Amino acid sequence: xxxxxxxxxxxxxxxxxxxxxxxxxxxxxxxxxxxxxxxxxxxxxxxxxxxxxxxxxxxxxxxxxxxxxxxxxxxxxxxxxxxxxxxxxxxxxxxxxxxxxxxxxxxxxxxxxxxxxxxxxxxxxxxxxxxxxxxxxxxxxxxxxxxxxxxxxxxxxxxxxxxxxxxxxxxxxxxxxxxxxxxxxxxxxxxxxxxxxxxxxxxxxxxxxxxxxxxxxxxxxxxxxxxxxxxxxxxxxxxxxxxxxxxxxxxxxxxxxxxxxxxxxxxxxxxxxxxxxxxxxxxxxxxxxxxxxxxxxxxxxxxxxxxxxxxxxxxxxxxxxxxxxxxxxxxxxxxxxxxxxxxxxxxxxxxxxxxxxxxxxxxxxxxxxxxxxxxxxxxxxxxxxxxxxxxxxxxxxxxxxxxxxxxxxxxxxxxxxxxxxxxxxxxxxxxxxxxxxxxxxxxxxxxxxxxxxxxxxxxxxxxxxxxxxxxxxxxxxxxxxxxxxxxxxxxxxxxxxxxxxxxxxxxxxxxxxxxxxxxxxxxxxxxxxxxxxxxxxxxxxxxxxxxxxxxxxxxxxxxxxxxxxxxxxxxxxxxxxxxxxxxxxxxxxxxxxxxxxxxxxxxxxxxxxxxxxxx
Amino acid sequence: xxxxxxxxxxxxxxxxxxxxxxxxxxxxxxxxxxxxxxxxxxxxxxxxxxxxxxxxxxxxxxxxxxxxxxxxxxxxxxxxxxxxxxxxxxxxxxxxxxxxxxxxxxxxxxxxxxxxxxxxxxxxxxxxxxxxxxxxxxxxxxxxxxxxxxxxxxxxxxxxxxxxxxxxxxxxxxxxxxxxxxxxxxxxxxxxxxxxxxxxxxxxxxxxxxxxxxxxxxxxxxxxxxxxxxxxxxxxxxx
Ligand SMILES: Cc1cc2nc3c(=O)[nH]c(=O)nc-3n(C[C@H](O)[C@H](O)[C@H](O)COP(=O)(O)O)c2cc1C
Ligand code: SF4
Ligand code: FES
Numbered sequence: 001x002x003x004x005x006x007x008x009x010x011x012x013x014x015x016x017x018x019x020x021x022x023x024x025x026x027x028x029x030x031x032x033x034x035x036x037x038x039x040x041x042x043x044x045x046x047x048x049x050x051x052x053x054x055x056x057x058x059x060x061x062x063x064x065x066x067x068x069x070x071x072x073x074x075x076x077x078x079x080x081x082x083x084x085x086x087x088x089x090x091x092x093x094x095x096x097x098x099x100x101x102x103x104x105x106x107x108x109x110x111x112x113x114x115x116x117x118x119x120x121x122x123x124x125x126x127x128x129x130x131x132x133x134x135x136x137x138x139x140x141x142x143x144x145x146x147x148x149x150x151x152x153x154x155x156x157x158x159x160x161x162x163x164x165x166x167x168x169x170x171x172x173x174x175x176x177x178x179x180x181x182x183x184x185x186x187x188x189x190x191x192x193x194x195x196x197x198x199x200x201x202x203x204x205x206x207x208x209x210x211x212x213x214x215x216x217x218x219x220x221x222x223x224x225x226x227x228x229x230x231x232x233x234x235x236x237x238x239x240x241x242x243x244x245x246x247x248x249x250x251x252x253x254x255x256x257x258x259x260x261x262x263x264x265x266x267x268x269x270x271x272x273x274x275x276x277x278x279x280x281x282x283x284x285x286x287x288x289x290x291x292x293x294x295x296x297x298x299x300x301x302x303x304x305x306x307x308x309x310x311x312x313x314x315x316x317x318x319x320x321x322x323x324x325x326x327x328x329x330x331x332x333x334x335x336x337x338x339x340x341x342x343x344x345x346x347x348x349x350x351x352x353x354x355x356x357x358x359x360x361x362x363x364x365x366x367x368x369x370x371x372x373x374x375x376x377x378x379x380x381x382x383x384x385x386x387x388x389x390x391x392x393x394x395x396x397x398x399x400x401x402x403x404x405x406x407x408x409x410x411x412x413x414x415x416x417x418x419x420x421x422x423x424x425x426x427x428x429x430x431x432x433x434x435x436x437x438x439x440x441x442x443x444x445x446x447x448x449x450x451x452x453x454x455x456x457x458x459x460x461x462x463x464x465x466x467x468x469x470x471x472x473x474x475x476x477x478x479x480x481x482x483x484x485x486x487x488x489x490x491x492x493x494x495x496x497x498x499x500x501x502x503x504x505x506x507x508x509x510x511x512x513x514x515x516x517x518x519x520x521x522x523x524x525x526x527x528x529x530x531x532x533x534x535x536x537x538x539x540x541x542x543x544x545x546x547x548x549x550x551x552x553x554x555x556x557x558x559x560x561x562x563x564x565x566x567x568x569x570x571x572x573x574x575x576x577x578x579x580x581x582x583x584x585x586x587x588x589x590x591x592x593x594x595x596x597x598x599x600x601x602x603x604x605x606x607x608x609x610x611x612x613x614x615x
Numbered sequence: 616x617x618x619x620x621x622x623x624x625x626x627x628x629x630x631x632x633x634x635x636x637x638x639x640x641x642x643x644x645x646x647x648x649x650x651x652x653x654x655x656x657x658x659x660x661x662x663x664x665x666x667x668x669x670x671x672x673x674x675x676x677x678x679x680x681x682x683x684x685x686x687x688x689x690x691x692x693x694x695x696x697x698x699x700x701x702x703x704x705x706x707x708x709x710x711x712x713x714x715x716x717x718x719x720x721x722x723x724x725x726x727x728x729x730x731x732x733x734x735x736x737x738x739x740x741x742x743x744x745x746x747x748x749x750x751x752x753x754x755x756x757x758x759x760x761x762x763x764x765x766x767x768x769x770x771x772x773x774x775x776x777x778x779x780x781x782x783x784x785x786x787x788x789x790x791x792x793x794x795x796x797x798x799x800x801x802x803x804x805x806x807x808x809x810x811x812x813x814x815x816x817x818x819x820x821x822x823x824x825x826x827x828x829x830x831x832x833x834x835x836x837x838x839x840x841x842x843x844x845x846x847x848x849x850x851x852x853x854x
Contacts, residue, residue, distance in 0.1 A: 299759065301759070316756070320658070320677075321656075321658050321673075321674065321677035321678065323678075323679060323681070324679070468760075469760050469761045470759075470760045470761070470762075471759070471760060472759065472760040472761070473759050473760070473763075474737065474756070474758070474759045474760050474761070474762075474763030475657075475658075475659050475739075476658065476659045476660070476661055477659065477660050477661055477662075477700060477703060477704065477736065477737075478661055478699075478700060478703070480737070480760060480761060480763060481703045481706075481707060481761075482703065483760070483761070484760075484761040485703065485706075485728050488728070488729065501727070502727075505727045505728075508699065509699060512695070512696050512699040512700065515664075515671075515672045515692070515696055516661045516664050516672050516696050516700065517661070518658055518659070518661070518674070
């Protein structure tokens with residue numbers, strides 16, 4: 001059914017809500033993480049069981065978007081009981097239906113447990129992981145079925161679009177976005193309203209808007225979760241943006257590695273078209289607009305906007321000189337607005353709640369919320385959305401739950417592969433664009449890797465440099481050869497072959513790569529090196545002067561030895577050693593043959609008594 | 616017309632002019648490697664970087680003039696960056712005359728990286744020459760990052776290549792350096808090639824004065840050993 005007026009849309013939302021509210025609802029998480037853990041099977045079991053019991057009509061079963069707590073999946077939440085189950089298996093389904101759904105009894109063992117207090121949380125909001133978050137962009141993830149536009153409409157979806165098209169001029173929309181202080185969530189944090197204004201002012205017979213869903217940061221899945229969990233929020237944001245800048249064509253660029261996101265988007269676009277939100281004369285206004293999906297064979301650099309344009313045009317994704325900026329000359333030479341997935345998803349929220357409300361969240365220069373993918377050595381990993389300005393400490397300690405004991409947190413890597421490593425001493429830093437940049441890191445698109453005291457910072461820099469020298473497009477010399485040489489120098493340091501002069505050279509080279517590279521990749525690639533040098537210089541010096549790796553990571557600089565006093569002679573390490581390098585008899589201290597040892601560290605891990613030491 | 620300041624000189628230039636053209640217009644020399652007048656600008660070697668008023672370094676060959684821009688073509692920052700870029704180039708292409716000349720002109724006297732003679736700096740001139748002037752599109756880049764190289768599709772002999780030699784003609788680095796007395800050092804540096812002493816027209820011996828090194832231009836005092844130079848690291852053999 002085509003929706004022509006705002007009133008019609010509101011009435012439909014009312015109607016949908018009224019029709020649903022009285023039914024109990026089972027929400028199974030259908031995010032990629034939970035699917036990998038078997039949530040599809042859980043969903044199927046719910047459906048067959050309810051059918052057997054003749055309850056198909058009485059209970060609403062939904063397959064929703066990602067909840068964020070992926071590592072505890074599959075997740076299932078029940079309404080109106082407000083119970084949040086984690087680690088649900090297909091065999092638990094019967095119990096959930098007969099006990100919780102039918103009788104309201106909570107199954108304790110499926111509730112989330114706080115590893116520190118042992119307390120079990122019944123509702124999602126009671127879990128420490130969620131308590132400190134401010135879920136704005138992710139607010140409907142986990143509530144709605146992303147393949148059913150009626151769910152989004154029932155929650156007030158597309159009303160912001162209706163308001164914009166029927167009550168606001170394009171200039172007024174731009175002004176609202178400007179007043180909200182929204183800045184790009186894809187990396188550099190450029191003011192979105194300003195970008196739109198420039199695109200609106202740029203001369204061009206045609207204009208484009210693009211959603212950047214390349215998300216090439218390893219380990220990051222913010223954008224994927226938004227696209228998979230609430231695609232209509234992105235689509236609605238894009239239509240509003242297109243109206244504001246005067247674009248007639250939209251493109252969602254999604255990486256090929258996100259098949260579920262592509263599939264969900266295809267369904268969502270078709271439904272939006274059927275409902276009249278895309279196509280000709282939307283909301284009976286003169287404005288016409290449509291969106292197509294372009295799939296990119298994910299390269300990290302393809303997320304850079306000029307490389308993305310090249311990819312959309314069917315060329316190799318290599319960056320080019322800016323200016324001209326995409327708002328001046330973008331796809332096929334026409335003015336083009338490129339925004340990140342999360343940026344677009346914020347747009348309807350700003351129109352709905354008002355720019356002042358939005359601007360009240362966050363800090364003086366960074367407004368709203370930001371989604372991070374919190375990974376690494378923290379207790380709770382997953383997707384978190386926090387108000388800007390929260391400190392790193394709150395995010396890591398309170399939401400992330402700190403490091404699992406007995407380890408302690410040492411540093412955090414923020415901003416993706418070319419972000420920076422910040423030490424524990426800076427954990428009171430507020431998370432906003434300026435503070436992070438000043439500290440040598442960046443907001444990036446929201447990757448956040450927590451590292452514990454068993455991490456060697458030189459090794460970390462080397463790891464990222466290995467990634468970057470591979471992901472550099474190779475077009476310009478400083479980035480291509482510079483990252484490669486930085487990797488070489490870091491390897492030499494890790495292997496104890498480097499001198500002080502190499503360290504000097506590394507620093508000098510890092511500066512030049514940063515200054516002279518063509519695109520953002522090369523300009524930020526030295527960040528891992530520069531920040532580790534800035535905050536962890538003694539670690540570099542230990543590698544060079546003492547040929548020692550303080551964290552006990554760099555293989556060339558460590559040895560595994562067995563402490564004869566601690567060794568109980570249990571023989572446990574003998575068999576797992578792939579080199580048969582350990583000799584010993586029952587109840588006699590064992591010895592590692594250093595000639596044979598390849599420093600794989602397996603004995604260190606299997607020893608129950610901490611007798612295998614790294615020296 | 617766009618007004619900007621180039622090394623303190625105010626100039627009015629037509630829109631669409633690049634900073635490199637602007638500098639050439641004023642007779643200011645900016646070193647380039649991946650640029651050629653007859654081909655599209657590519658901005659890959661970054662040797663032509665110049666400093667803008669806000670301290671950013673941008674490639675002159677691709678950057679369009681903009682109203683009110685302040686540009687410095689030889690600021691200390693620019694020179695420092697160019698030297699490092701040349702050091703990187705030397706480390707991958709020490710056999711090239713053009714690179715050695717650049718090194719000499721910029722007083723780059725050591726290479727602190729391990730040397731591997733790739734004989735190609737991936738400037739892409741040949742690729743553009745083949746595509747834009749010869750209309751053949753016979754060669755292109757493959758791979759990315761440090762694995763990038765130039766070749767024909769699937770590394771097979773090309774059907775569309777007419778053996779025109781345009782790629783050879785345009786290549787800035789395939790002209791071998793002087794084979795004089797220091798032909799095996801990583802940094803030659805002796806021949807700054809100031810005309811007319813050593814013009815780039817060689818006889819068989821690659822030195823037009825006769826036997827290599829005979830004229831003496833390229834022979835210098837023995838260099839004081841540099842503890843950090845590549846020579847001492849025993850990397851001579853890689854040449
Ligand atoms: C190497 C590199 C990779 C990038 N990858 C992404 C990406 O995956 N997703 C994204 O939205 N922006 C990415 N960007 C930033 C884009 O170039 C662009 O600034 C952004 O999409 C603009 O949207 P925003 O203003 O909403 O942030 C990348 C930039 C660079 C330099
Ligand atoms: S900086 Fe790196 S990724 Fe960017 S254009 Fe240059 S080589 Fe390519
Ligand atoms: S000449 Fe400008 S980048 Fe190569």
